[in-house]
Amino acid sequence: MKRSQPAAHPCSRCPVQPPEADNGSTIAFFTTTDTAVNGDGWICGEPGGALQQCSEEQLEAAAKKGGVRVVVDLDNGTAVTIDEEHN
Numbered sequence: 001m002k003r004s005q006p007a008a009h010p011c012s013r014c015p016v017q018p019p020e021a022d023n024g025s026t027i028a029f030f031t032t033t034d035t036a037v038n039g040d041g042w043i044c045g046e047p048g049g050a051l052q053q054c055s056e057e058q059l060e061a062a063a064k065k066g067g068v069r070v071v072v073d074l075d076n077g078t079a080v081t082i083d084e085e086h087n
Helices: 058-064
Strands: 034-040 069-075 080-086
Touching: 034 058
Parallel strands: 034 080
Antiparallel strands: 069 080
């Protein structure tokens, strides 16, 4: 597995070309039903609390709202883990 650069959050079940992240990088990746999505207040959960496992529906809702930054662990272009990024 390789660690990707932070990127804007994608939709699921489709190849995605996310908008440019603040650092200017863009990456495209797939998600599956096995992709672990972890939230800390933006996707789901309480801000500043322990990471909480989020549902696919919560992921999609957060992606539609925009403004969510994530760190994605990839395996051959497929997201294995998506974690909120809070800097």
